[in-house]
Amino acid sequence: MxxxxxxxxxxxxxxxxxxxxxxxxxxxxxxxxxxxxNPAPVLAALVEYEGRILLARNHAWAPGAFGLITGFLERGEDPAAGVAREVREELGLTAGRATLIGVYPFARRHEVVIAYHLRAHGEIRLNEELAEFRLIAPDKLKPWDFGTGLAVRDWLQGRRR
Structure with a gap:
């Protein structure tokens, strides 16, 4: 409660x-x-940039902890438009068409994650929330077992089909 x-x-x-x-x-x-x-709706972007997946580290996270680009859905906002907005705000990139990966409960933070895959282009410019980023080849990407890692798992499984 x-x-x-x-x-x-x-x-x-x-x-x-x-x-x-x-x-x-x-x-x-x-x-x-x-x-x-009720849980808060959070958007997550699995960003494909120049053929690789972009993972970022928030300043508040421990060194070595990277994840997808995330942010809260705004009132009245279409989730696909919202995920493109988050990519623009946090990375300075222009997003292509967003494809839904899935929706995932994240009880630890009392959120529900709406995850999308999208390709993005432009010059990466991290906003004040992010400390650093990594670009990972899709075949080297490893999912984690909570939060947005479940979307990474499902996206990787979908690629193999």
Whole structure:
């Protein structure tokens, strides 16, 4: 459950209750507020650049930890357009057509990942979030067993078919 304690509508305490067939936090004063606590939608881009896959390291990550380009879906945004936006914002690249790889739960961060493959071109210019990048030949790419690594696994399996 979430760490919310007070109702944002009336400031009463939130208490455990059942709503929609699940335990949720509800307003103790019964103003009608329910904290649904749904996962946040995150976009992930498996970027193919000059025939190789681009992996990046966020400044907050440990040295040697690389992953796909990710970012939150904006309100009212088409996910395919959003993943192209993230590639432009984080890498300075222009994205080609985005192809859906899959949708993956990421419970550890309370997110759902919507992953796409796309080809991109231009000059790589990392934004302030990213420390460094690597370009990996697709046949050398190894998936990891959580988060966006599941999309890497599925994309690699799709290439082999």
């Amino acid at each position: 979430s760490d919310w304690r007070f109702c944002p509508r009336c400031a009463a305490f939130l208490v455990a209750g059942e709503e929609g067939g699940r335990e949720r936090l509800v307003c103790a004063a019964r103003c009608g507020f329910v904290h649904w606590d």
